[in-house]
Amino acid sequence: MRNRLEIQEITRTFEDGGIERKILDKLNLEVAEGELVAVMGPSGSGKSTFLSIAGALLEPTSGDVLLDGGSIIGKNKQELSELRLRKIGFIFQSANLIPYLKVEEQLVLVAKLAGMNKTEAAKRAKELLDKMGLSHRLTAYPQKLSGGERQRVAIARALMNDPAVLFADEPTASLDASRGFDVVSMIAKQVKHQQKSGVIVTHDDRVLSLCDRVLFLEGGKLVQK
Ligand code: ADP
Ligand code: MG
Secondary structure (H helix, E strand, O other): EEEEEEEEEEEEEEEOOOOEEEEEEEEEEEOOOOOEEEEEOOOOOOOHHHHHHOOOOOOOOOEEEEEEHHHEEOOOOOHHHEEEHHEEEEEEEOOOOOOOOHHHHHHHHHHHEEEEOOHHHHHHHHHHHHHOOOOHHHHOOOOOOOOOHHHHHHHHHOOOOOOOEEEEEEOOOOOOOOHHHHHHHHHHHHHHHOOEEEEOOOOOOOHHHHOOEEEEEOOOOEOOO
């Protein structure tokens, strides 16, 4: 089995009032295709920093990230945004939908940025939204959707360009327990069926049964307990 995501000896420091604080300290992680890993840890332990680096949103101080075997280090800004568009799907705590676009348009937009033609993009958007149980919401604006529906649109959007890796940063934080479980079920199913690697940061014990491994961010490293 190949690892679609490999994180090698990632260190990240931040300067805080003239003092260097090491948030991540030679952190390692390999996630195989079809595998969903949960990351837990107290607030401030560096979970979002770790996810941002793994998702090529933030540069590490040292170390490397491999997506489908290719390193992200040394790439310029344009190459990185290209990589994020094609290889990475991100789901955040709040869905971050664009208020003036209809549900289907949210998805078509990211496909267009990646160069997919309009007909193909519209077809794929419909298929994904159907899988997320949102066929009846194609032409709705985000403001009309429930929190759970918004997160499902965000998942569909993250999958639109068929990324290698799916990252989710506390995707259930704004949802009630049963909606939260549904949202993570959908993430888990896509990771399994589409042979992606998935990493989900969560505080929610109830969704851990949907994950293959649970790791804790402690002392700048990921540890299994
Ligand atoms: P978590 O997601 O686990 O709550 P974060 O990764 O957001 O933790 O933050 C970890 C630590 O790094 C916190 O102490 C935070 O203040 C610090 N930090 C995060 N981003 C920055 C930044 N851009 N500049 C300085 N400090 C930061
Ligand atoms: Mg965080």
